[in-house]
Amino acid sequence: MRIKSALAAATVVALAAACGSGGGGESSSSSNEPVKINFLSLAWQQESVAANKQLVDEWNKANPNIQVTYVQGSWDNVNDQLVTQFAGGTAPDVIHNDSPALSGFASDGYLLDLGDKLPAELKSDIPQAAWDTVTFDGGKGEQGVYGVPFLQESQVIIANKKLLDASGVRVPTSDNPWTWDEFSEAAKKMTKSGAYGVAWPMKSPVNKTLNLALSFGGTFFQSAGGKTTVKVGPEEREVLQRIHDQLNKDKSADPGALGQGTADPLPSFYEGKFAMLPAGVFLRQQVVEQAPEGFEWVTLPAPKGTSAQQGAVSQTLSIAQDSEHPDEAMKFISFFLNSTNQVKLAKGDWLLPTSQKAAADPALTTKENGWDVATASAKNLVVAPFLKVNGFDEWRTKIATPALQEYFANKITIDEVSAKLVEDGNKVLERYQR
Amino acid sequence: MRRRVGPTKIVVQVLQYLALLAFIAFLAFPLLWLLSTALKTPRELALTDPTWIPRLPTLANFRDAFGEQDLVGAAARSLVVALFSSFITVLISLPASYAMARYRSLVNRIAIGWVLVSQVFPFILIIIPLFMILRDLDLVNTLPGLVVVHVTFTLPFALWMLQGYVRAVPPELEEAAAVDGASRLRSIVSVVAPLLAPGVVATLLFAFISSWNEFMFALVILQDPDVMTLPLTLVRFTGPEGVARLGPLAAASLMATIPSLIFFAIIQRRLKSGLMAGAVKG
Amino acid sequence: MLPALVPVLLFSVGPLLYGIGLAFTDARNTRVHETSFVGLENFVELLGAEDFWSSFKIGLIWAFSVTALQFLAALGLALLLNEKLMFSGVARVLAVVPWAMPPVVIGLMWKLVYHPDAGILNDILNTDVNWLADFSLALPAIIVVGVWTGMPQTTVVLLAGLQNVPRELHEAGEMDGAGPWRRFWNITLPQLRPVIVAITSLDFVWNINQFGLVYVLTQGGPGGQTRLPMLFAYEEAFRYRMAGYASMLGLAMAIVVLAVLGLYLWRQMREAK
Numbered sequence: 001m002r003i004k005s006a007l008a009a010a011t012v013v014a015l016a017a018a019c020g021s022g023g024g025g026e027s028s029s030s031s032n033e034p035v036k037i038n039f040l041s042l043a044w045q046q047e048s049v050a051a052n053k054q055l056v057d058e059w060n061k062a063n064p065n066i067q068v069t070y071v072q073g074s075w076d077n078v079n080d081q082l083v084t085q086f087a088g089g090t091a092p093d094v095i096h097n098d099s100p101a102l103s104g105f106a107s108d109g110y111l112l113d114l115g116d117k118l119p120a121e122l123k124s125d126i127p128q129a130a131w132d133t134v135t136f137d138g139g140k141g142e143q144g145v146y147g148v149p150f151l152q153e154s155q156v157i158i159a160n161k162k163l164l165d166a167s168g169v170r171v172p173t174s175d176n177p178w179t180w181d182e183f184s185e186a187a188k189k190m191t192k193s194g195a196y197g198v199a200w201p202m203k204s205p206v207n208k209t210l211n212l213a214l215s216f217g218g219t220f221f222q223s224a225g226g227k228t229t230v231k232v233g234p235e236e237r238e239v240l241q242r243i244h245d246q247l248n249k250d251k252s253a254d255p256g257a258l259g260q261g262t263a264d265p266l267p268s269f270y271e272g273k274f275a276m277l278p279a280g281v282f283l284r285q286q287v288v289e290q291a292p293e294g295f296e297w298v299t300l301p302a303p304k305g306t307s308a309q310q311g312a313v314s315q316t317l318s319i320a321q322d323s324e325h326p327d328e329a330m331k332f333i334s335f336f337l338n339s340t341n342q343v344k345l346a347k348g349d350w351l352l353p354t355s356q357k358a359a360a361d362p363a364l365t366t367k368e369n370g371w372d373v374a375t376a377s378a379k380n381l382v383v384a385p386f387l388k389v390n391g392f393d394e395w396r397t398k399i400a401t402p403a404l405q406e407y408f409a410n411k412i413t414i415d416e417v418s419a420k421l422v423e424d425g426n427k428v429l430e431r432y433q434r
Numbered sequence: 435m436r437r438r439v440g441p442t443k444i445v446v447q448v449l450q451y452l453a454l455l456a457f458i459a460f461l462a463f464p465l466l467w468l469l470s471t472a473l474k475t476p477r478e479l480a481l482t483d484p485t486w487i488p489r490l491p492t493l494a495n496f497r498d499a500f501g502e503q504d505l506v507g508a509a510a511r512s513l514v515v516a517l518f519s520s521f522i523t524v525l526i527s528l529p530a531s532y533a534m535a536r537y538r539s540l541v542n543r544i545a546i547g548w549v550l551v552s553q554v555f556p557f558i559l560i561i562i563p564l565f566m567i568l569r570d571l572d573l574v575n576t577l578p579g580l581v582v583v584h585v586t587f588t589l590p591f592a593l594w595m596l597q598g599y600v601r602a603v604p605p606e607l608e609e610a611a612a613v614d615g616a617s618r619l620r621s622i623v624s625v626v627a628p629l630l631a632p633g634v635v636a637t638l639l640f641a642f643i644s645s646w647n648e649f650m651f652a653l654v655i656l657q658d659p660d661v662m663t664l665p666l667t668l669v670r671f672t673g674p675e676g677v678a679r680l681g682p683l684a685a686a687s688l689m690a691t692i693p694s695l696i697f698f699a700i701i702q703r704r705l706k707s708g709l710m711a712g713a714v715k716g
Numbered sequence: 717m718l719p720a721l722v723p724v725l726l727f728s729v730g731p732l733l734y735g736i737g738l739a740f741t742d743a744r745n746t747r748v749h750e751t752s753f754v755g756l757e758n759f760v761e762l763l764g765a766e767d768f769w770s771s772f773k774i775g776l777i778w779a780f781s782v783t784a785l786q787f788l789a790a791l792g793l794a795l796l797l798n799e800k801l802m803f804s805g806v807a808r809v810l811a812v813v814p815w816a817m818p819p820v821v822i823g824l825m826w827k828l829v830y831h832p833d834a835g836i837l838n839d840i841l842n843t844d845v846n847w848l849a850d851f852s853l854a855l856p857a858i859i860v861v862g863v864w865t866g867m868p869q870t871t872v873v874l875l876a877g878l879q880n881v882p883r884e885l886h887e888a889g890e891m892d893g894a895g896p897w898r899r900f901w902n903i904t905l906p907q908l909r910p911v912i913v914a915i916t917s918l919d920f921v922w923n924i925n926q927f928g929l930v931y932v933l934t935q936g937g938p939g940g941q942t943r944l945p946m947l948f949a950y951e952e953a954f955r956y957r958m959a960g961y962a963s964m965l966g967l968a969m970a971i972v973v974l975a976v977l978g979l980y981l982w983r984q985m986r987e988a989k
Contacts, residue, residue: 038657044673049502069658072503075674077653083745083954084654087562088569092657098674108746108957139748203849203937204675256832259849259938261676267482267833286677290480321747394956398767402939409851431958450796454807457793461867462810464817464825467836471828482833526724552728553918554973556925556946559738559953559966560731562745567730586727591918598914602880636872647818649928665818678824687821694816699809 034067035325037332038092042073042315045285048348055341059332066328068094086110086320093323094333099133099149099314099387100207106136106146107390112319113144117330122148125339130354132383133314137390147316150337151351153280154302154377155212155310156370157183158287161296163190163275174301174376180215180242183303187252187276196274199257199265200243205404206396208278210386211311213239215304219385220421221392227433228389230425232418238305240407241414248410258408270295278302281374285350288369299370301377310377311384314354352378391432399425465691471684472496479680495681503667504659505686509693512646512664515577519584520641523592524634526585531596532622536605549590557587557650565654575657583655584645592637599633600626635701643694664690739963746957758964767940768948768965774855775945775969779924782862786923787916789863790870795900797871798878815868823932826861830933848934854941861929866922870915877911878904913984917977924973945969 043052049072056070071092073081079101085091086105097105105111123131126149134147164171169186172178178186187197202208210220218236221228246253254274257265262279263286269277270291277283287297302310317337319329335341339357346353346364352375353359364375386392400421407417466486471479473491499505534545564583565574573579603626611621649665656662668690671683739758743751762768793811797804814822829837832846847857881904889899905912927946930936936943936951945965953962 044670044679046498046502046679071657071659072662072670074669074672076669076672080650080954081653083957084562084565085657086747087745088565088574088654090569090574090657104957107748108744109748110746139746256844256846259846260832263675263677264831264833267480270480271482286480289476292477292481391956394951397936397951397955398940401937405937405939411851431956447801450799450801453792454796454801454804457789457796458807458810461864462813464822464829465810465813467828468821468825480834484834484836484839486836548729550921550977551970551974552732553921554925554970554977555732555735556927556949556966556969559735559949559963560728562953562959563731563734564727567726582723582727586724589724589728594914594918636876643815649818649820665820668818668820672824676827680824680828683821683824687818687825690821691813691817695809695813698812698816702805702808 034065035328037066037068037094037323037325037329038071039068039094039332040071040073040078040092040096042075042078042096043349044074045349048345051344051348055336055344059335063331066325066332068332082110086322089322091320091322093320093325093329095318095320097147097316097318099147099312099316100393102134102147102316102318103136103387103390104393105318106144107139109139110321111138111146112321112323112326113138113142113146114148114319114330115145117326118145118148119330119334122334122337125357126150126354127356129312129382130314133312133387134316136388147318148333148337149314149316149354150342151315151346151349152354152378152381153282153313153315153351154374154381155208155278156281156302156374156377157276157278157300158269158283158370159276159298159300160269160272160274161298163195163272164298166190167275171298172300172303174373177301177308178303180238180303180305184242184246184250184252187246188250190275191250191252195272196254197252198246198276198278199254199269199274200247200278200408201257201260201262201265202405202408203259203261203264204401205408206400207311207313209239209243209404211313211384212278212302214307214309214311214382214384215239215302216306221385221389228429230395230422230429232421237414237418240404240417244408244410244414247408259405266290276300281352281370281377282350284369284374299373301373302380308380309382310380311386312381313384313387315349315351389429391429394431395425395428399428465688468684468688468691471680472688474681476679476681495685498679499671499682499685499689502682503670503686504662505664505667505689507660508662508664508667509689511577511661513693515580515584515663516642516645518581519588519645520638522581522585523588523641524596524638527589527592527596527637528630528634531593532600532626534593535597535600545593549594552587552590561650561654564651568655574655575661577656577661580652580655580663581645583651584641584648587651588641588644592641595637595640596630596633599630599636603629639698639701642697646690646694735963736967738960739967741960743960743963744957745953745959751960754960758961759968761961762964762968767943768945770940771943771945771948772969774941774943775924777855778859778862778926778944779920781859782866782923783916783920785859785863786866786870786919787912790867790874793867793871794874794878797875811871812868814865819865819928820932822861822865823929826864827933830857849938851938851941854934854938858930858933858942861933862923862926865929866919870919873911873915874908877908881907909984913981917981920977921973924969 039056041052043049053070056068060067073096078097082091082095082105086108091110102111130149130152131145134149135143135145138144138146167186167189169189170182190197213220213236216235216238218239220230220232220236222231247255247258254265254268257268257274263283265274265277266286268274284299291297301308317333319326323329337355339355342353342355342358343361343363346358353364358364359375359378364371366372403417403420406412407414470486470488472495473488475490475492475494478489568574568579568583573582607625608621611625612618647665652663652666656666668683668686671686672678740753740755741751742754742757797808797811817825829835830847832838832844837847838844845853848854885903885907886899889903894902925946927944927950930942930944930947931950934942936947949962949965952958952965
């Protein structure tokens with residue numbers, strides 16, 4: 001009997017859902033009915049999901065005429081979902097994604113150019129360097145702004161305080177970071193019986209390496225006469241060679257971590273098996289949540305080369321080209337990403353806000369959990385040239401990831417990896433320039 | 435093996451139990467590991483010497499999982515979709531498989547060819563055209579749309595399974611009934627149907643589990659939070675670069691796995707050996 | 717029954733034909749591209765693509781080894797479950813655990829098992845191996861997962877077949893003094909043959925079309941060592957938006973699979989006669 005009534009209830013739910021969504025597909029333009037906007041969010045941390053939902057609620061209460069539906073997506077599958085839904089013309093109105101994915105969708109013609117829709121306040125609050133990460137070729141040769149960047153990731157070094165202090169090396173600060181030489185020296189000093197100085201998790205080596213390579217001016221791509229080619233010259237080789245040396249010459253980097261994903265080495269880190277973990281700022285959240293009682297850690301700035309620059313990756317909100325309510329969607333975005341709200345979002349995801357006002361907020365400049373170092377690193381962020389390269393994704397997956405993995409594992413030489421990146425790489429890029 | 439007595443028999447039996455144990459350990463240990471993970475704190479999950487039994491068991495993961503995501507609602511919707519899909523699949527494939535097994539004709543051969551071909555073509559290549567058809571029929575973002583897709587994709591295997599069971603029912607039985615004066619239809623209902631019951635149940639089970647677990651179509655078809663199914667809700671605990679909130683994920687996963695197992699256990703009990711006893715004659 | 721076929725045609729044959737058609741065009745999954753007919757150009761490109769051939773090779777190794785291991789393991793388990801042992805009811809339920817787990821969970825589950833530091837496998841074996849990142853171990857490691865994932869279906873089908881072997885045949889064999897091994901070889905196996913042929917064919921098809929597992933576990937790494945053909949096709953279609961090329965890849969794979977299967981089924985049928 002119980003099963004029967006459960007079934008009946010379930011059937012009712014199904015029918016109701018079916019009817020409900022049947023009506024939701026097309027929103028009528030009659031003035032009384034509120035405009036409905038779908039917002040695909042990729043928030044996944046507990047605090048961040050809460051902050052997202054709370055902001056949507058706040059908006060819906062204040063704007064009865066523009067009702068936003070919070071749709072939860074996930075980083076793992078968002079691009080498959082979008083490719084299909086874009087092709088079918090049913091994508092959500094407001095889309096959360098990141099700048100590397102954006103260039104593809106922009107040049108496919110699926111995203112709306114926000115250039116002349118951006119309110120002045122929002123535009124001036126976010127620095128030009130961040131806008132550069134979302135300015136792309138829209139597929140017909142024109143440049144457009146295809147998203148509003150709001151959270152940025154920079155690379156820092158998360159270090160075990162005890163091992164750092166014991167080594168006696170100079171502790172770097174945001175104003176005076178290590179040079180790469182000092183960093184390698186420090187890693188050597190921290191390498192003692194059973195413990196390594198550093199760990200490089202390189203399951204996805206490309207973005208990390210390319211972003212860091214900018215500190216020596218390594219851009220990896222060059223454009224001439226409308227044609228983009230791969231370049232691996234002395235500037236590009238610097239960071240590659242240095243990481244390789246830590247692993248294979250100095251033996252100051254934990255070889256076990258090499259094949260791991262970003263967060264995988266953390267358990268060994270807490271155990272003191274290595275002293276330093278170069279990682280994106282968001283990884284601090286994991287450390288705070290997981291580190292055993294009494295484990296002391298600090299956040300250090302990334303090492304500098306000829307400059308302290310590094311490539312920026314930003315999370316973004318975009319509007320679908322097919323959205324029926326682009327202006328309302330823009331209004332929602334400018335509310336969602338105002339400086340007060342960016343503080344909440346940045347805290348929730350442990351990333352850096354693009355809003356300059358938000359970055360000055362005491363909550364994001366406190367010494368606690370390394371926020372001061374993390375937020376200070378934002379000034380070094382510049383747009384990475386690879387973001388604008390058509391076909392970068394394929395180059396990364398097919399050419400660069402295996403080539404770099406083999407190089408770091410000492411299976412091929414620096415000349416061989418360069419040749420692969422350039423020659424095989426250019427063949428890939430050609431596909432996109434026909 | 436069975437009739438022989440004495441020490442050899444005991445040795446053989448011991449070996450058999452050991453082998454069975456090894457198989458079960460291999461197949462079922464992830465369930466235990468899920469349970470163990472679901473009861474651990476983030477801190478304990480980051481230890482390098484993992485243990486089966488949590489040192490400081492906690493229910494916080496279950497609380498988080500259920501608090502943050504509408505797991506119960508998603509499970510209810512998944513259940514509805516899976517029940518509808520499996521019953522419709524069986525309703526269609528039962529008469530069709532009977533025809534396939536009993537009559538050798540051109541249609542029959544085409545049907546068998548289609549069963550094979552539809553399994554051979556990878557779904558990732560048809561997902562976009564399929565999605566467009568669904569959109570044109572206004573089925574996107576609806577549970578009936580998902581049911582239609584699930585039925586379409588479980589049907590070939592269901593047909594193949596069922597026609598094997600039909601074939602195992604000797605035609606002589608039907609003929610005998612016909613001689614007794616029963617009409618064709620009646621002989622099917624009264625003679626063949628009872629013998630087919632285990633096959634039908636096995637097919638139901640297959641269709642139910644396929645639908646309950648299906649992810650990719652659900653991902654692109656369903657968009658509103660109030661129509662999302664369970665597998666979609668599970669991935670909400672994963673972030674970029676493969677980082678995941680393991681505790682809540684494991685808790686939610688347990689909840690997604692258990693119903694299929696219970697469903698299977700119930701059927702298994704009801705039918706004793708029957709579930710497997712239907713014939714599978716290729 | 718005929719009306720029931722209409723949705724089937726619409727939802728399965730329709731997209732299939734559409735997909736096959738795409739293989740002969742330069743279609744892209746974008747909005748700003750004019751699709752035109754290119755004949756066999758995609759096919760020629762495919763034949764010349766080194767990365768396709770290495771993926772193809774990996775796909776064959778994967779599909780053959782998973783299918784074979786799956787079959788052997790499932791046959792062993794089915795034989796045990798067919799004996800009148802205690803707890804076999806519980807064992808039958810537990811044996812379908814992999815089937816009952818959503819694929820999303822399977823991937824993450826095994827990632828935990830294989831985790832180099834916090835994983836249970838290194839803990840049990842007392843080793844320090846990064847299974848999924850090792851150039852020579854990654855493929856074997858995912859093959860184990862593949863076998864694990866597909867075992868329940870194979871076991872269920874083989875068990876059904878076993879229970880259908882007439883008991884009298886065994887009893888007659890026993891009378892003739894045939895030992896268990898000979899009875900298995902001369903009675904059970906031949907009786908089981910049609911079921912074995914059917915399930916190994918289906919397993920082979922399912923395995924070669926597999927991509928969800930590697931997608932979650934390795935994304936095709938390290939260095940492309942686990943890039944199964946369908947992961948390759950998926951990346952072409954969904955990441956690089958080369959819909960035409962990806963369709964040709966799918967079509968070519970389907971033809972290869974049909975050829976392998978055709979040969980296998982034909983040989984089996986001839987031997988059966």
